[in-house]
Amino acid sequence: MWNDLDRHRDRLAGTPIAALFDTDPARAQDFAVEAGDMRLDYSKTGIDRAARDALTALCDGSGLAVRRAALFSGAPINGTEGRAVLHTALRDPGSGPVFVDGQDVMPGLRDTLARMEAFADRVRADGQVCDVVNIGIGGSDLGPAMVTAALAPFHDGPRCHFVSNVDGAHIADTLRGLDPRRTLVVVASKTFTTIETMTNARTARDWMIAGGGDPATHFAAVSTALDRTAAFGIPGTSVFGFADWVGGRYSVWGPIGLAVMLAIGPAQFRAFLDGGRSMDAHFRSAPWARNLPVMLALTGIWHHQVLGHPTRAVLPYDQRLARLPAYLQQLEMESNGKGVTQAGDPVSRPVAPVVWGEPGTNGQHAFYQMLHQGAQVVPCEFLVAAKGHEPDLAHQHRLLLANCLAQSQALMGGRSLVEARAMLTGRFTGEELDRQARHRVFPGNRPSVTLIYPQLTPFTLGQIIAAYEHRVFVEGTVMGINSYDQWGVELGKELATALAPALDGGEAPADVDPSTQALLGYIRRHSS
Numbered sequence: 001m002w003n004d005l006d007r008h009r010d011r012l013a014g015t016p017i018a019a020l021f022d023t024d025p026a027r028a029q030d031f032a033v034e035a036g037d038m039r040l041d042y043s044k045t046g047i048d049r050a051a052r053d054a055l056t057a058l059c060d061g062s063g064l065a066v067r068r069a070a071l072f073s074g075a076p077i078n079g080t081e082g083r084a085v086l087h088t089a090l091r092d093p094g095s096g097p098v099f100v101d102g103q104d105v106m107p108g109l110r111d112t113l114a115r116m117e118a119f120a121d122r123v124r125a126d127g128q129v130c131d132v133v134n135i136g137i138g139g140s141d142l143g144p145a146m147v148t149a150a151l152a153p154f155h156d157g158p159r160c161h162f163v164s165n166v167d168g169a170h171i172a173d174t175l176r177g178l179d180p181r182r183t184l185v186v187v188a189s190k191t192f193t194t195i196e197t198m199t200n201a202r203t204a205r206d207w208m209i210a211g212g213g214d215p216a217t218h219f220a221a222v223s224t225a226l227d228r229t230a231a232f233g234i235p236g237t238s239v240f241g242f243a244d245w246v247g248g249r250y251s252v253w254g255p256i257g258l259a260v261m262l263a264i265g266p267a268q269f270r271a272f273l274d275g276g277r278s279m280d281a282h283f284r285s286a287p288w289a290r291n292l293p294v295m296l297a298l299t300g301i302w303h304h305q306v307l308g309h310p311t312r313a314v315l316p317y318d319q320r321l322a323r324l325p326a327y328l329q330q331l332e333m334e335s336n337g338k339g340v341t342q343a344g345d346p347v348s349r350p351v352a353p354v355v356w357g358e359p360g361t362n363g364q365h366a367f368y369q370m371l372h373q374g375a376q377v378v379p380c381e382f383l384v385a386a387k388g389h390e391p392d393l394a395h396q397h398r399l400l401l402a403n404c405l406a407q408s409q410a411l412m413g414g415r416s417l418v419e420a421r422a423m424l425t426g427r428f429t430g431e432e433l434d435r436q437a438r439h440r441v442f443p444g445n446r447p448s449v450t451l452i453y454p455q456l457t458p459f460t461l462g463q464i465i466a467a468y469e470h471r472v473f474v475e476g477t478v479m480g481i482n483s484y485d486q487w488g489v490e491l492g493k494e495l496a497t498a499l500a501p502a503l504d505g506g507e508a509p510a511d512v513d514p515s516t517q518a519l520l521g522y523i524r525r526h527s528s
Helices: 002-012 017-023 049-061 064-073 106-126 139-150 168-175 195-210 226-232 255-264 266-285 292-306 324-336 368-373 391-413 417-424 430-439 458-479 487-503 514-527
Strands: 032-035 038-041 131-135 159-163 183-188 219-222 311-316 354-356 380-385 448-453
Touching: 002 049, 002 292, 017 391, 032 266, 032 292, 038 292, 038 458, 049 064, 049 292, 049 458, 064 266, 064 458, 106 255, 106 266, 131 139, 131 168, 131 195, 131 255, 139 159, 139 183, 139 255, 139 324, 139 458, 159 168, 159 255, 168 195, 183 195, 183 255, 195 487, 219 226, 219 255, 255 266, 266 292, 266 458, 292 311, 292 448, 292 458, 311 324, 324 354, 324 458, 368 391, 380 391, 391 448, 417 430, 448 458, 487 514
Parallel strands: 131 159, 131 183, 183 219, 311 354, 311 380, 380 448
Antiparallel strands: 032 038, 038 448
């Protein structure tokens, strides 16, 4: 199958993307997929009908349909840890039984959601809490921080702040100006042992006590370690757990989303879940070529695994989605940044691209120069809403839309030397005209996809996140890897634990390399 795709790559190498519209008048419609009101346009890529057929053949060849059914059924598809992968169940609380190790997990899930809603209603109603500080890291921070920022127009609860970095500056800057007596701290750590999170949690507890607050009533936890949360002083009624079949980067749909629920309320949080569930239904039923997450995945595979482009730019034309590139960076690179297959064999091709990006239009004045005229090609993914949330600033949203559409058009079409010369004729002549014109040439033929939707609402955001989750699942299935473990984060954490005593004046481990020894010496000299 990969050889077939390589042949299509070679066949299409000399065909500009723009030329594909000339040979296929229906391309703009046929190379787009809709899920509800959401539309993915991938017509500005170098994929033609034959290449698309070869890409969708990957789905059948990798057993995607069988593995998709296993995902939703609760089978232990996380093979290295022997776990189910059931974040989809979190956003479908009204569904029938889902069994893990012979036990229906849905009653417990519904009970936890009901407890979260009662807790959020109580906090939001009594008016005593003005600020919520969520302390977590990785998926316990990126998900709720991104979603809370994205849904700012729907906030009607306390202000939410997020602390993740163990750098003391992060928590110091966040707590400065808050009232300990009117602040709720949510500590998000499944095991309640994550060193960065627990260090920040202890700092927050000391701050609260010093300021006259009561940790027993102004702390909550998202954790399954009830003994540790109790020892910390958090009552069981304020602790919300989730099972090991929910990975951190997929966990915003459940108790990790408590801060989101506190900000927007249980009803809007349910709408967020509804959006994710609607994308699940689409993903489970639509044929491959009309399936939005599948085609999002296959265009990514075409660009990375087939064409060899090493990075992908995520470019939301929505300031409230400023944290989406970082969220998707973790989702993709922690899930699929693997070097071996499920069987433990080396992968045959690179698996996960480097994911990066910034919101438009800021990025246009930062790195779009490289996107348009750099020697390397970076496939781009634009996200934009047809309508904003500020009716009195509709003219600004129209300008935002114009910029978004213009960028994808410019990336594809470019500007030729002839066009550049024509625009400069009269200002320059002779060799200087040629020199100046070459600086204004845009190579074009640079691929992009656009995900467009009516408006950024809780429902729409749920659709977006679920679509990208399933995209990662499809990519991982096609490449034969396990998208749901993350052993790559472990080694550095183990070494940090071993090095910490040396920074307090103790001896460094005997196996520390000379470079690290020298750096430890520098720190000792300059930190006393």
